Amino acid sequence: GAGVSQSPSNKVTEKGKDVELRCDPISGHTALYWYRQSLGQGLEFLIYFQGNSAPDKSGLPSDRFSAERTGGSVSTLTIQRTQQEDSAVYLCASSLDRQYYNEQFFGPGTRLTVL
Amino acid sequence: QKEVEQDPGPLSVPEGAIVSLNCTYSNSAFQYFMWYRQYSRKGPELLMYTYSSGNKEDGRFTAQVDKSSKYISLFIRDSQPSDSATYLCAMNGGSYIPTFGRGTSLIVHP
Numbered sequence: 001g002a003g004v005s006q007s008p009s010n011k012v013t014e015k016g017k018d019v020e021l022r023c024d025p026i027s028g029h030t031a032l033y034w035y036r037q038s039l040g041q042g043l044e045f046l047i048y049f050q051g052n053s054a055p056d057k058s059g060l061p062s063d064r065f066s067a068e069r070t071g072g073s074v075s076t077l078t079i080q081r082t083q084q085e086d087s088a089v090y091l092c093a094s095s096l097d098r099q100y101y102n103e104q105f106f107g108p109g110t111r112l113t114v115l
Numbered sequence: 116q117k118e119v120e121q122d123p124g125p126l127s128v129p130e131g132a133i134v135s136l137n138c139t140y141s142n143s144a145f146q147y148f149m150w151y152r153q154y155s156r157k158g159p160e161l162l163m164y165t166y167s168s169g170n171k172e173d174g175r176f177t178a179q180v181d182k183s184s185k186y187i188s189l190f191i192r193d194s195q196p197s198d199s200a201t202y203l204c205a206m207n208g209g210s211y212i213p214t215f216g217r218g219t220s221l222i223v224h225p
Binding site: 040045106111 | 213
């Protein structure tokens, strides 16, 4: 079956521009997570969705970052007025439900480069 | 100090060697311990998961958890060049959001 997909796979943008990153989770997965991975760093949690609501936005680094999820499915992460320090790989993951443990299935990521 | 510490490596071993990958943590609430494998330019994929203390074996892979020492390990026997990847430990307890280590880069050379 289809896994988690993300688009675009690569995005190069100029400082100050807005970008939108898209995540299509596995069908039926109610939980969705966004992470950021910088070179040599671990996964930095950004935001978690359960259905369409986001009970945990604690990881968003600034108010330039926002995310939404519609129809309990597709999610979009938006970064406004991008800065060079936003350059990283943005990973999306989905899982079946919100138990303490549930296997997260990751997409391939979007590699963002801010010039 | 980070909640989860993991040596980034790289760790370079010859094919056939036994590999030991480790993480330490500080949060006593952690009860679920995972190991993810990430190939270059791919997303992480779950390799093994353990609840609480003890050992778990799956083929060439063994995961160990020592909660008293707050130390977890992943052993890979008879390592293969295809095992070359970054291995991330992750753990959680009391939260739906796992905490990941930085990952250890493993290189298995023929």
